[in-house]
Amino acid sequence: GGGAGGGGGGRQLPDNFLLAVEQAQQHFETNPLYWLLHESIYCDANAKDPAARGPSGWAAEKVQASLGDEWQYASNLEAGAPPVQLTGEMVYSWMAEDFAWLRSLKPAAEILAAKSDWGPLYDPAVLGGGKTGEGGEGLNASPTPGSNAGPTSGPPVAALVSYEDVYVERAFSEATAKLLGGRARLWVTNEFQHSGLRDDPTVFERLLAMSKGEVAIPS
Structure with a gap:
């Protein structure tokens, strides 16, 4: 893969890194149930924290939005800016637009994200x-x-x-x-x-x- 560097002397992410990221993202399409159910499987009617009882409401997306400038990728790419933050094992509503194989599941995903009457997760x-x-x-x-x-x-x-x-x-x-x-x-x-x-x-x-x-x- 290519190394750092690029046209005009600018900095560029290595090709092998970009390829690895692309391949990792494909898992959302080959394993669509992960995206569909990842947040709802944690909803628990017996949870001490009311927020954990449901609805899941795209929880990761809400938390990310609440962090404000910390997640502004464009500005964080500037020299001297804080490191770009990544997330792992998180799902977002916009994935239904970015990944073609998820688009047909979007209505079901929104129903699950809005569901509030979950039962106990375990006894x-x-x-x-x-x-x-x-x-x-x-x-x-x-x-x-x-x-x-x-x-x-x-x-x-x-x-x-x-x-x-x-x-x-x-x-x-x-x-x-x-x-x-x-x-x-x-x-x-x-x-x-x-x-x-x-x-x-x-x-x-x-x-x-x-x-x-x-x-x-x-x-």
């Missing part, structure tokens, strides 16, 4: 009790060392939590793990990012061993 009591379904028998697992979280009945759970995850705040992951009670074993690390399972095959091996109590939780 915290079931998660904490470790029930696996009607008639299911749970397994017992030792609690995470140092954890005073609730019950330990149910299938053991092991998870990697990136200390500075680019998509999910660490505090959110830890709060979710508490819903599972003491049976949740967390590996909090800055060695891997959100894509850790794909980046290194030993990550899954470690998590599986943690869930079986065969290895100590990495520190």
Whole structure:
């Protein structure tokens, strides 16, 4: 791919970077349900925050607009300006215009974005009790060392939590793990990012061993 530089001595993004961005954007067309459902799947009638109960209302788009000049790409490209901000795992209403394969889904997307009568996303009591379904028998697992979280009945759970995850705040992951009670074993690390399972095959091996109590939780 091309390097920095260009006509008239100006600066230009490398061709290989632009190609990678273009290819990443194509996923919205090859996987349209991601765009259609990405925000609504988080709406929860039992959420403590009223805003999380719905409607989703193109939440990412609203937050971005509220940040004002921070998201003015044209001005941020000037010399000495703040770095250009990018978003990840976010969807926007304008994508229905930019991506041809999404256009037919726009009416459905607007209905979902306006829907306010969502039900409970999950039952915290079931998660904490470790029930696996009607008639299911749970397994017992030792609690995470140092954890005073609730019950330990149910299938053991092991998870990697990136200390500075680019998509999910660490505090959110830890709060979710508490819903599972003491049976949740967390590996909090800055060695891997959100894509850790794909980046290194030993990550899954470690998590599986943690869930079986065969290895100590990495520190």
